[in-house]
Amino acid sequence: MATLPGLIQGFYRGIAFDVPDTTTKAGRRLVEYLFPGVEDAAYDDFGRHPGEVTLNGVIAGDLYQVQALALEAAFNRPGPAMLIHPWRGPMRVILAEPATITLASRELRIVRFSAKFKTVQTGFTGLSGGFGGILSAVALIGTAVALLSSAVSSRSISAARTRAVNRSAGVVRDAVGDLQPVAGSARFLPRLTNAASSLAPTTPEGFETAVADLTSRFGEASDIPFIAAAAEAIREEQATPAALTALGLNLGAALSGTISDAPSDPDRALLAVAAAHAIAQASAQIPYTAFDSAEQAHAVRSSVLSSADSLIDATSGLVTGRYAGEADELVSALETLKVEVTAALNEIIGQLPETLTLQLTGPTDAWIVAAHIAGDNPAGLEAVWQDIVSRNCPRHPSRLPAGEIKVLKP
Known part of the structure; x- marks a missing residue:
């Protein structure tokens, strides 16, 4: 409608x-004070x-x-x-x-x-107007995959769609099980694998709903309660938005790679639905990511564009088949996502610091490298040293291995 x-x-x-x-x-937040015998009230401005x-x-x-x-x-x-x-x-x-x-x-x-x-005015400063377009594109993809799964249900015979649903659910479970953890993913991947193990839909619409629920777990980066936990509570380490984006894009790319080998059009359509959900939910974490360098933003942009292009290429057969209209809607939504991600990240790339790449000929103390980079600004020496250690993760800061290291440009 x-x-x-x-x-x-x-x-x-x-x-x-x-x-x-x-x-x-x-x-304004005002507190009113009333006193006996005083006609006028007094007020305190609490902001x-x-x-x-x-x-x-x-x-x-x-x-x-x-x-x-x-x-x-x-x-x-x-x-x-x-x-x-x-x-x-x-x-x-x-x-x-x-x-x-x-x-x-x-x-x-x-x-x-x-x-x-x-x-909420605190704890979220990275949002600009451009990120709203990413979530709009994610919503478009959600609508497109719902239409595609409905088309599979209405244009396939019962036995064919049941087999397609069972095979596609197995492919999704295998793809999730093959994912490798990335830096900052914490305990997210085992929870995702456990959730995928119970994936057992019986209809194309049920498959789409189950996959949507599974990939919605990539949104846990935004689920940190704004109200502080009790003092004695043990805080569980959460996966970072950047890690969730990387895992979601990896899952989307893995599912896109299985589409060409699928035995039938219903299989290919359902796998496209699953891959699109993974890519969309991974992209939805971009507004929550605190990019520390232009290089990181470039890498995320390239990953999203590459994953979307892979899915678009994989669904080329559907665009000319029985699901042509719905597949075309999905391709259009993916193209919109590419445009919005590019526009949003291009807006902030120019505001982020650049990354320097140094080539070490032999083992070197990180403090010496930091002094070389920030020698004209002694006050920033320690910050540069900490960035070298955290970014390159050497076995010991006093012995950086020979080869390439990266550090933010001060």
């Missing part, structure tokens, strides 16, 4: 909806009010029940999240009170909800 006239689109945790109206509260944003949203379409469940799951997730406000753009928010989701018999294929958010 096309967007209804007069509605403007917004996003919360990557879920798209239309907004008839919204209100925003702004002002700017965090701001409250109330949205009345509408989701319309054939998959409204699935989207209502996805919206409920998004509201139940802990911690702050990104809200793409239809007028004010991206903002970091936390749900101020339980949201209300409404379904009515007089409004078929319609989900209404009302939610009140408080804006």
